[in-house]
Amino acid sequence: MATGYRSTMRIAVVGQIARDLVLTVPEVPEPGGRAVVGERREMLGGKGSNIARGTRQLGATAALVGVVGDDREGRLLVERLDADGVATTAVVCREGSRTALIVDVVCDGEYRYLMDIPTATLVTAQDVRAAAATLAGADAVVVQLEQPAEAALAAVRAASGLVVLDGAPDGRAAELLAAADAVRADHGEAEALTGRSITGTDAAVRAGRELLARGPSVVALEVPGEANVLTWGEDSAVIPLTDEEVVDPTGGGDAFVAALTVALVRGDDPEDAGRLATAAAGRAVRHPGGRTDLTGLSPVPSRH
Template sequence: MRIAVVGQLARDLVLVVPEVPGAGATSPVLERREVLGGKGANIAVNAVQLGASAALVGVAGDDEVGDHLVERLRADGVDTSSVARRGKSALIVDVVCGGKWRYLQDIPETSLVAPTDLGPAVAEADAVVVQLQQPHDTALAAVRKAGGLVVLDGVATPDLLERADVLRADHQEGEELTGRSIGSPGDAVAAGRTLVGRGPDLVALEVAGEANVLVWSSGEVVVPLTEEDVVDTTGGGDAFVAALAVALARGERPEEAGRLAVAAAGRAVDHAGGRTDLGGLRTPGE
């Protein structure tokens, strides 16, 4: 089974601090990690950890940082033949305090995926994950080229929705897509039904702090969040998307895919930063 991921590749600097200083003040750093990051890279690495073959369609800088990012991807088992090299590598600084993140991002225009970067990996994959922080024309070209299951992650425009098989949206994105408040699983089911009517076969929506809800034409399931202590939610959504795509690509039912995705997200939030190890994770109940 092969997964192609169209998305961001970046250097991720994670800083855990006891407090966020105001202007003219300082704070010690309790923990510092410098890791491979970016939502696209996270999803691709997580897919490999879950037993899939994965290729990243992304952009690394034509610099020393880019060299290290590509080397790390290869060491993680990700196919980098579709990673373009140009410009300066993207940088994401994740400042974590009290379980809440604050991002500082340097995302050069050249680090975004262009339609011309989409090679055969997209057409040949069993599932294509399109991370919607990329330009709209790139996302649209990717779903048109896709030969397998199309999984969209984020706020999708109508022309993307009508071509999608699966849509995943977090709490804020779900409210933006539907124009309605999602304060309960019942709200999420109603919102999911609205979105299924716009094209996708399956919609997964977050109910913040409570559950994830999956809705499809003939059913729905509410999967409560796991009970890990939340250190940093960075990477939780990426792990969810990776597990959802892998499970559906290998033929699991939405209920099973949802449980695996929530378990993956739970494993991702119990530490600082988006670097997560999903090795050995199985659908709860297996």
């Protein structure tokens, strides 16, 4: 694991790039019904884009390994990434494919996704091999595990710095966990990784210990509506969620991963890293959509 403060951090992210269409509605209509959209936003999205942009806002040099289609939307998303300061030399324009689209329908603090993610817009092992220099030169590589397991495994093997896994893989879990330094999982992903029901913070600590035994040095698990639970070595920390009103949870996990990675690379201890990450997630859920500004973020204070 990275130790010692670093003034310049290079972070590479392997993950999804998508066009996000966010629609806020007062109620979700029944079949045959209709609802008037109160707010509409169109933006750069996808977990990979969100994480890379977050690390850039927190002071890192960010690079993204992802895929767009060879259409107007894909070109615009790459231009937006460039404008956000994220390096796009490892972004692939997939010939013959449309760019991924995620429709986020937001109602009463909850989301419903409609997703058009062509298989061709997923990262392949070949894409990862083409980006080997970017990954090997990074202080940390974040791998978003909604990408194919073979591509994820190629990414962790190409990394020379800190390896952060986000989510639960569809296969090759043992190899991926063995190669990881840090793992973050939401509630459903944590249950998938451990094969157990996680009903509270004590259960999350036990689940974290199980995952530590499989390879990583730091594990961060979500307990919905209550806390983020960090485990490392012989220690653990339960970090209560912030008090922000949840408008849309989309992007909260992405902001968490971005801040956790930056903090660990610069040498923060896991509890402090978890407090910064929890503050990032709190900022992300205050608005519709996953596009968040983490500039000037301060960690959640200790309640000891």
